[in-house]
Amino acid sequence: MHGKKGKREKRFSLGDAAIVGIALIAIIWGAYTFGVPHPTATTTTSQTGGAPDFTLPVVDQNGLTGQTVSLSSFQGKVVLLEFMEPWCTHCQKMAPVLDKLYQQFGSQNIVFLSVAGAWNGASANDASQFIRTYQSTWTYVYDSSNSIFSMYGVTQTPTFVMIAKNGQVVGTYQGEVAYDSLAADLTRLNA
DSSP: OOOOOOOOOOOOOHHHHHHHHHHHHHHHHHHHHHHSOOSSOEEEOSOOEEOOOOEEEEEETTEEEEEEEEGGGGTTSEEEEEEEOTTOHHHHHHHHHHHHHHHHHTTTTEEEEEEEEOGGGOOHHHHHHHHHHHTOOSEEEEETTOHHHHHTTOOSSSEEEEEOTTSEEEEEEESOOOHHHHHHHHHHHHO
């Protein structure tokens, strides 16, 4: 009689399955956390010092204009500095909010300046398409190397930096922000 020697089948135990499940959740959470801008607004209102100056090319609804803008040229004015990406759905949702703010505050010695970045291959033409789509009428500049994003520590879009008349950074918002919050800050800073 020949007996079959049984091979032990290797099976996942409940503990092994739990470890694999936890690892998958950690990987998905990590990819989401570091790869996707989040819609929840966070703010820092402590004064962090002077806003780093930069000069970038202006982009409008037709593309790069051949002109440049320096942040330092707005000394003495309140600046709402937006860091955005044309493909960012949260930036797209904020476009009408910014338009409403611009209509209310744009003529009150307050500058609206959007810095369009090049993450995920976004180009100046993509920024132009965004401007056309949302009929934005304030100034956009294009950061082709994302160096200004890095200079300001921007890790998600949109990010809004509030700059006082004296050139000091007085607040930062990340994500979608309520109109009332931004309007209150602009009113306070422009008083």
